[in-house]
Structure formats: structure tokens, C-alpha cells
Amino acid sequence: MKVPYKVPKIKHDFALYRRDLENSLQASLKSHPSPxxxxxxxxxxxxxxxxxxxNSDYFVDPSQQILLNEYLEQGDKKNIAKIARKLMNKDEQSQFIKRGVLKNQxxxxxxxxxxxxxxxxxxxxxxxxxxxxxxxxxxxxxxxxxxxxxxxxxxxxxxxxxxxxxxxxxxxxxxxxxxxxxxxxxxxxxxxxxxxxxxxxxxxxxxxxxxxxxxxxxxxxxxxxxxxxxxxxxxxxxxxxxxxxxxxxxxxxxxxxxxxxxxxxxxxxxxxxxxxxxxxxxxxxxxxxxxxxxxxxxxx
Known part of the structure; x- marks a missing residue:
């Protein structure tokens, strides 16, 4: 069975297109030289x-934020310090919660x-x-x-x-x-x-x-x-x-x-x-x- 003539033509034309594209990409980038x-x-x-x-570092566990606000209102310095340290914690669970907050926001x-x-x-x-x-x-x-x-x-x-x-x-x-x-x-x-x-x-x-x-x-x-x-x-x-x-x-x-x-x-x-x-x-x-x-x- 003879191979249809269009198959090698497609390959040939694609090769031309690709070479044309590669040359065009290089020329386009060179037209925007540094600096x-x-x-x-x-x-x-x-x-x-x-x-x-x-950036999840900007997100805070909302439940911990609520606790912190309550302790601030009560002047509970011990728990304020405890929650504040926890808010800065970057353990796996904290990061997991922050990613969830991000998805919801x-x-x-x-x-x-x-x-x-x-x-x-x-x-x-x-x-x-x-x-x-x-x-x-x-x-x-x-x-x-x-x-x-x-x-x-x-x-x-x-x-x-x-x-x-x-x-x-x-x-x-x-x-x-x-x-x-x-x-x-x-x-x-x-x-x-x-x-x-x-x-x-x-x-x-x-x-x-x-x-x-x-x-x-x-x-x-x-x-x-x-x-x-x-x-x-x-x-x-x-x-x-x-x-x-x-x-x-x-x-x-x-x-x-x-x-x-x-x-x-x-x-x-x-x-x-x-x-x-x-x-x-x-x-x-x-x-x-x-x-x-x-x-x-x-x-x-």
C-alpha cells in the first residue's frame, strides 16, 4: 500500500512552521533587549x-484570633502570650488551617x-x-x-x-x-x-x-x-x-x-x-x- 502523498507533506510543512516559529521567538525576544x-x-x-x-503567612486561625481578642479584653496576660506564640507557630497543623482559610477567602x-x-x-x-x-x-x-x-x-x-x-x-x-x-x-x-x-x-x-x-x-x-x-x-x-x-x-x-x-x-x-x-x-x-x-x- 502506497503512503498517501499528504503525510510527508504534512511533516515537511510542520518542520517549516517549527523552524519559522523558533526563529520568530528568538527575534522577538531580541527586540526587547536588556535593560x-x-x-x-x-x-x-x-x-x-x-x-x-x-501567602498563607498572612492568614491566622480564626478560632485563635477570637481567643486572643477575648483574652485581650480580659487582660489575661498569661493566655495572651500563649495564644500569641501559637499564632506565630508554623507547624504542619497551623499551615493546614491557614491553607483552608485561604481557600475560603x-x-x-x-x-x-x-x-x-x-x-x-x-x-x-x-x-x-x-x-x-x-x-x-x-x-x-x-x-x-x-x-x-x-x-x-x-x-x-x-x-x-x-x-x-x-x-x-x-x-x-x-x-x-x-x-x-x-x-x-x-x-x-x-x-x-x-x-x-x-x-x-x-x-x-x-x-x-x-x-x-x-x-x-x-x-x-x-x-x-x-x-x-x-x-x-x-x-x-x-x-x-x-x-x-x-x-x-x-x-x-x-x-x-x-x-x-x-x-x-x-x-x-x-x-x-x-x-x-x-x-x-x-x-x-x-x-x-x-x-x-x-x-x-x-x-x-
Missing amino acids: QHTFFKVTYPLFVLLESLS FTPYLKELYSDTLLLLNNYYLNHYRGCYITLRCLLEDLYRHLYYKDHPQEFWAMMTDFDEHSLSLSPRFFREYLPRTSFLQPLSRMTHQFKPIKGDEDKNIFQWNDELYSKTSSYVHASKLAYMSRFSSNAEFAFNPDESEQFTKTAVNVITLSVVFLILAHFEYVLKFNDYETSLILETFEPKVKHNFRQFVNI
Whole structure:
């Protein structure tokens, strides 16, 4: 039996594709030489925040915390010292409890935000700009889901088992409209994205800013216009484009800053436990003037 001619052609064409891809990857990485780490710096505050929130050392056994509060109220110095030592204990059982607390406090979408940010870096350094915008849209949607499901465990478990978001009437628009109703984000409705008070109708609040960013990144998902398409015909066309890179970076800075703001306010009690160095790295997401305004706004 003769081997169909298409089998060796497939092997040959795959070899060409792979060689083209390898050459393209090397060329893409060389187009971002050291010390140009600008975009890595853009994403770094979000990486630090996500890693810090996921650090079990910041979590305390709630039963021990309750005991400590009671002993503090009673002035029982002996038991205060005993419980305090136990809170600092890093034995296996304590770590097990802390991991359980972490799972109850955070949804899987928090971990997915880390994955999104890593994928964002990869797309950027491979010069895949449409992929960058699509990843930003995914990051926003995972952020919305985390903020909603963290306070709605019943809907989360329903969605994880027998239902889907459509059957539960949940959508990106629903999540975006939910955000201003939360107690921890509601004060943002009176602030611009530079954390200045709204003074007139011409000022946009942070939720309007969020809607604009979602709309802009969504344009690249649907790509109904040529400007939003990649139009690649080979991997060699994944080339660094200074104008596209600069334009995208501005959008990425805004999305990552917004994500940092929402996460800090959503988990403020944990952020207060971060050390000064971690906090300073996270706040690098802001320009100096905006950083000052934000620190005043949250009092940190």
C-alpha cells in the first residue's frame, strides 16, 4: 500500500512552521533587549499583590484570633502570650488551617489573574499585540468574577457543579454593574481614576473608566475592524512595533492599576498585614501624584 502523498507533506510543512516559529521567538525576544524591562515593571506590582495575597503567612486561625481578642479584653496576660506564640507557630497543623482559610477567602479566579498576567507578559514580549489586548480582557473578566464570587459562595458552587453563568443570569455586564454596589468599592463612584473627588459632570468616575477599558479591550476580541486584527501570514511577522507597543502599554497600565485598586479595597484587611517593602512595590503601579492621592484615600 502506497503512503498517501499528504503525510510527508504534512511533516515537511510542520518542520517549516517549527523552524519559522523558533526563529520568530528568538527575534522577538531580541527586540526587547536588556535593560528595557519597562513592560515587566508595568505588570510587577500586580504580581507582587497576587503573590502576597496568596501567602498563607498572612492568614491566622480564626478560632485563635477570637481567643486572643477575648483574652485581650480580659487582660489575661498569661493566655495572651500563649495564644500569641501559637499564632506565630508554623507547624504542619497551623499551615493546614491557614491553607483552608485561604481557600475560603479567595476564589480560583485570583490564581487565574496570575496566569493572565503571565500570559500578558508572554504575548507582549512575543510582539503579539492583539493577543495582549485579548489577555487584558480575560484579566478584567477574571477580576470581576473574583470580586463577585468571593461574596457569593452559593452562586460559585452552583456554577462549579450543575449550572453555568448563563443559566444563573450572570454576565460580564452584570458583574461590572455589580461592582459599584459593593461596600468596599462603592466610595470609588465619587472618585476619578486619579483619585480626585468628582467635581462636575465632565469628570468620569472609576467605574466609568472601567467600562471604557472593558470596551476597548473587547474590540480586539471581536475584531470587526482591520485596526483590531493581527493579519499575520507567518510567524516572522510577529515584529516589534514601537507605536503599537506604546499604545498598548498605556492601556495595560490602566487595566493593571485598576486591578490593583479593586483587589486592595476588596482585601484591605490582608493588605494591612503586608510589610512595608511589599506595599511599596505594589504602589509602584501609580504615578507619584496618583500614589499620594490613593494613599490618602485608603489611609495607608
